[in-house]
Every structure is written in C-alpha cells, then in structure tokens.
Amino acid sequence: DAGVTQSPTHLIKTRGQQVTLRCSPKSGHDTVSWYQQALGQGPQFIFQYYEEEERQRGNFPDRFSGHQFPNYSSELNVNALLLGDSALYLCASSLGGGQVNIQYFGAGTRLSVL
Amino acid sequence: EDQVTQSPEALRLQEGESSSLNCSYTVSGLRGLFWYRQDPGKGPEFLFTLYSAGEEKEKERLKATLTKKESFLHITAPKPEDSATYLCAVQALGSSASKIIFGSGTRLSIRP
Numbered sequence: 241d242a243g244v245t246q247s248p249t250h251l252i253k254t255r256g257q258q259v260t261l262r263c264s265p266k267s268g269h270d271t272v273s274w275y276q277q278a279l280g281q282g283p284q285f286i287f288q289y290y291e292e293e294e295r296q297r298g299n300f301p302d303r304f305s306g307h308q309f310p311n312y313s314s315e316l317n318v319n320a321l322l323l324g325d326s327a328l329y330l331c332a333s334s335l336g337g338g339q340v341n342i343q344y345f346g347a348g349t350r351l352s353v354l
Numbered sequence: 355e356d357q358v359t360q361s362p363e364a365l366r367l368q369e370g371e372s373s374s375l376n377c378s379y380t381v382s383g384l385r386g387l388f389w390y391r392q393d394p395g396k397g398p399e400f401l402f403t404l405y406s407a408g409e410e411k412e413k414e415r416l417k418a419t420l421t422k423k424e425s426f427l428h429i430t431a432p433k434p435e436d437s438a439t440y441l442c443a444v445q446a447l448g449s450s451a452s453k454i455i456f457g458s459g460t461r462l463s464i465r466p
Contacts, residue, residue, distance in 0.1 A: 244397070273454075282358075282441055282456030283398070296453050330397050340386035340405065340445060343454060345397035 242267060244333050244346035252352045253321050261316040261349045265333030271295075272314040273343060274306060275330040283330055289314050290336045318351075326353045356381045356446050360457035367432055367464050375427040375440055375460045383447030387425050388454065389418050390441040398441055432464045 245264045253259050265272050271290045275283035285298035289308035308314045312333075318325055328350050332343035357380045367373055379387065386405055390398035402411045404420040411418050415436065417428040427440055439459040446455070 275456075280458070282360075282443075282458045285453050285455070288453065298453070332397075340403060342388070342400055342403055344400060345390075347395075347397045350395075 244331055244344055246329075246331050246346040246349050248349060249347065250350045250352075252354065254354050255321055255323060257321050258317065258319045259321060259351060261318075261329055261331075261351075263314045263316070263331030263333075263346060265312050265314070265331075266344050269333035269335055269344070270312050271334045271336040271341065272308060272312065273332045273334070274314070274316045275332065276300070277328040277330055277348070279327075286316070321353045323353050326351060356444065356455050358442055358444055358455050358457035360440075360442050360460050362460060363458070364461040365463070367429075367462070369433060369464055369466050370431050372428070372430045372432070374429070375442075375462070377425040377427070377442030377457055378423060379425070379442075379444045380423075381444055381446040381455075385445040385447050387420055388443040388445070389416075389425070389427055390443065392439045392441055392459070401440075429462070432462075434464045434466050437462055437464045 247262045273288040274286040277283045287297040288295045292308045303319045305317045328348040330348045331346045334341040334343045359378045361376045389401040392398045402418040407422045419426045439461045441459045443454045443456040
C-alpha cells in the first residue's frame with residue numbers, strides 16, 4: 241500500500257521564478273493538505289483540497305495556489321519566488337469525512353530559492 | 355488565536371533515562387490532539403491521537419496523556435533509535451476542515 245508520495249524531492253530555483261510541486265495521496269484518501277516547514281520549526285498550514293475545491297486556507301499570500309485532480313492528486317504552485325520561500329514543503333493526505341482527520345505525510349520537497 | 359507551545363526545545367538523555375515532553379495548547383475547543391515523530395529530512399510520522407482529557411495511549415516506549423490544557427509524551431527507557439523531533443498538533447472545534455496547528459517540536463537526542 242503506497243503512502244503519500246511527493247515529487248520532486250529537491251528543487252533549486254531563483255528569485256522571481258515559479259515552481260510546481262506534486263503530491264499523490266495515500267490509497268483511499270480523498271483530502272490533501274499542504275504545509276510549509278522552515279528549518280527548526282513546525283509545519284505551517286498552507287491550504288487543503290477536498291473534492292477538487294480549496295476548503296480552507298492558512299495565512300499565506302495569493303502567490304501560493306493549488307489544484308486537486310479527479311484522482312485526488314494535488315499540485316502546489318508558488319509564483320514570484322522569494323528567498324523566504326525556501327523550506328520543506330509537505331503534503332498530507334486524509335479522509336474527508338469524520339470529526340477527527342488523521343493526516344499522513346509524505347517525505348516532502350526541499351525547495352531552495354537563490 | 356489557537357496556539358501550540360512545546361517544551362523543551364531540545365532534550366538530551368542517556369540511553370535508559372526516562373523523561374517527558376510537554377505540549378501546551380490554547381484552542382477555543384479541542385477536536386483532537388496529535389503527536390508525530392519526524393526524522394531529519396523526512397515527513398512527520400503519525401504516533402497518537404487523543405480526544406479528551408484523561409485519555410492515555412501507549413506505543414512501545416512512548417505514552418501520551420492529555421489534560422484540558424496540555425499533553426505529555428512520556429518516554430520510558432529510551433534507546434538511541436528514539437532520537438528524533440517530536441511534534442504536537444491540535445485540531446480545533448469549529449474548524450470546517452482538517453486544519454492542524456503544529457508546535458515547533460522537541461528535538462530529542464538519546465546517547466548510547
């Protein structure tokens with residue numbers, strides 16, 4: 241049973257560029273959440289997708305956008321990259337129903353902005 | 355504002371030396387509290403979910419407990435392979451989705 245998979249594992253970009261990160265959820269899961277984790281910090285919630293719609297969003301600018309496909313996989317897009325966007329980007333999947341949703345994480349994409 | 359604070363930031367123990375990690379939370383109402391383990395360069399690995407004050411859960415050398423204001427992760431007779439960052443997170447009542455708020459973690463190091 242494949243867990244959450246993310247690609248690529250590492251990425252180097254320059255300021256002003258755009259980047260797309262990809263995530264395939266754990267088998268049977270229909271909800272994908274994205275997090276940004278700076279070095280030495282806990283993950284910060286970016287947004288969540290369910291039924292191809294953005295269901296909730298954290299305190300991130302509109303430069304961060306996403307998409308969910310019919311097969312539940314998801315993309316995170318970041319435009320006009322800043323040095324401060326350098327971080328580990330984590331994708332987590334869960335089941336959309338129920339009161340408490342345990343989220344299972346992928347290994348992340350390490351983004352470096354130069 | 356919902357908030358999670360973990361202490362200490364870092365903890366170094368000798369193999370076999372038991373201790374506890376603390377997670378204090380402030381939420382309008384708690385739907386669930388989560389503990390994750392994160393190894394360097396990897397994503398968080400789910401350990402426990404606690405739902406209500408007084409609840410306890412155990413897994414090998416780890417035991418998580420919950421009160422109305424905080425949670426503890428007790429580690430008994432740790433081994434070097436228990437070295438990792440332990441993250442605490444909460445999901446608040448009223449959240450229309452599965453937004454989880456994380457603390458900054460406790461970096462645990464176990465010396466052989």
